[in-house]
Amino acid sequence: MGAFTKIILVSICVAFLAAKWTAPTFDADSLRGAKVLVTGASTGIGEQLAYHYARFGAKIVITARREKVLQQVAEKCLSLGAQKAFYIAADMASESDTDRVVDFALEKLGSLDYLVLNHIGSSRFGMWDGDVEHTRWLMKVNFFSYIQMAWKALASLEQSKGSLVVVSSLLGKMSSPFVAPYTSTKSALNGFFGSLRYELAMKKSNVSISVCTLGLIDTDSAMEKVRGVTNVPAYPATDAALNIIITGATRQPELFYPWFTYFIAITKDWFPSLTDYIILNSYDYIP
Template sequence: MQVPMKTKFFIFGVCLMAVLWRDTFDPESVRCARVLVTGASTGIGEQVAYHYAKMGAQIVITARREYALQKVAANCTSLGAQKALYVTGDMSQASDPERVVKMAVELLGGLDILVLNHIGSTPFAMWNGDGDHVRELMQLNFLSYVNMASAALPVLEQSAGSMIVVSSLLGKITTPFVGPYAATKFAVNGFFGSMQHELAMQRSNVSLTVTTLGLIDTDSAMDKIRGYTNMTAYPASDAALHLIKAGATHQKESFYPGYIYFVCLCRDWFPFFRDIIIQNSYTY
């Protein structure tokens, strides 16, 4: 019996996706790895630190609140981290990103993995015309990433290391109530996407992964969207494990949950209906 051509293409597509998305991650690949995780006092960053700890990595975590970092570092030690240290840092200060990287390198004797995850606080509301807030958030969510990447790259070159940049679906598709935040994530995607090309052209041995996350059930995210939308939120622990795997397997770009890859793929196909769906997904 002759198999229709459409069926052949469908089967080929399914097989291709199965190959591309197969799980090849080996936890042993990050055992003893020297890791710096930013924004690690809570949320996704905290969960990233815990996963690395369970895998036997050496970890330095950073955020602003020392008491929260102390608690997370203690938990990492109990979970099996070979080292669990912390450095306080305020990424709104221009000098802190480079200082934190240098201190982490000194504490660990080098660096194998840099996870850029921190974000600044911003209201979930229509933009009120506050340009200063946009500027401050750009420093926190974007410029500090650039500064940390600049400080870490020479060290990562020495170790053939990896950089994992945590981005958002809101850096791919615009929605209401997130103008300043979305602007920073579009900037992150643009800058680090360009850096990926440049590293490849220079034949660098540094792996750079940009991970695009959907709505994650962190306390801060849930507090902000409550009453505005009923969109499904996904577990922070699963998101954290996803980005660790993506970095360890040297993926250039990854998506969690997986369906948002297709959302991004179809973003510009039907813009009128896309915008209607987005606007009707929120209450104002």
């Protein structure tokens, strides 16, 4: 490794640590009574988000497609300390459902302090087979519903000086095999909400936007797809959820979890050949 490369890497490390040390202090009490809408909350990261908010004493509305599972999650939220917990089943591919969810949350809670957009549509893990219709449907669920719900909730968030929290992925910042449709949706999220954050700042808006870049998380749906195919390490959904909540509560513009995703996102353009080598050798694929 050359001297210049070492200097660059050390500089990145110093910048990252400095950002962490100067980050606002998280006040758990600030979430007591907070009014929160969490999407994709029947399982995985969304479920863990709901439980953490409940432990902090928030008032919660959760949504996903499966009503019975949502009911169980809401009941557990109440047992963990949520001041209120409501649920509404919805299909995020439906424009009317996305509006209905926000309306329901505003009706039940009166306003919103946090909108946490976390849901994703099911997508196969494999080489793209030319299915444009599936990619179009996935964009509806993973992207268009996000921007529609954000716009619908923006006025309430403005009044409460609230936060919009967008759960994205490292795959939105760099490409990887077997997930072309999914990657396209996450790239769209990063671009849209990155731009919107600047526009809100220019308007002196009260609303903060936090985009959360996650690596591989050990949710059941993710592990079923990648088990035996990749040696990329997976990290706990409950830890990811807590970091997402802290990022939104402290109004930080970005989260990288686990920490090394920050370096991967930065160095991929500086060392493209090395990045390509690592990616291509991270998967066990037999044609």
